[in-house]
Amino acid sequence: MKRRVIAVLVCVCFVVALLFSAVSVSENIHHACSGDACQICLYISHIAHTLKQLRVVAFTAVSIILCGIAALFVIAFRGPQQAHHGLISLKVQLNR
Numbered sequence: 642m643k644r645r646v647i648a649v650l651v652c653v654c655f656v657v658a659l660l661f662s663a664v665s666v667s668e669n670i671h672h673a674c675s676g677d678a679c680q681i682c683l684y685i686s687h688i689a690h691t692l693k694q695l696r697v698v699a700f701t702a703v704s705i706i707l708c709g710i711a712a713l714f715v716i717a718f719r720g721p722q723q724a725h726h727g728l729i730s731l732k733v734q735l736n737r
């Protein structure tokens with residue numbers, strides 16, 4: 642139970658950080674740029690890079706979940722198992 646609470650809190654922090662990052666970038670995108678050493682441009686670049694990395698992580702997590710669901714469907718809805726028909730299961734007597 643404690644792990645679930647921690648996992649939910651981490652997810653909430655992740656989403657809030659994503660939202661605030663996007664809002665921060667959108668508010669600072671049109672700023673009075675001071676040139677090459679502009680701290681706001683550096684800040685925006687850093688946040689954009691972090692958001693790209695998080696997008697890759699989110700895409701990977703969703704892909705893994707979808708593959709797991711597909712595997713469950715394949716296991717649940719596969720056709721009837723073919724029984725192995727060997728000599729013993731067919732009760733064949735070889736000594737006749």
Ligand SMILES: [Zn+2]
Binds near residue numbers: 681
């Ligand atoms: Zn700038």
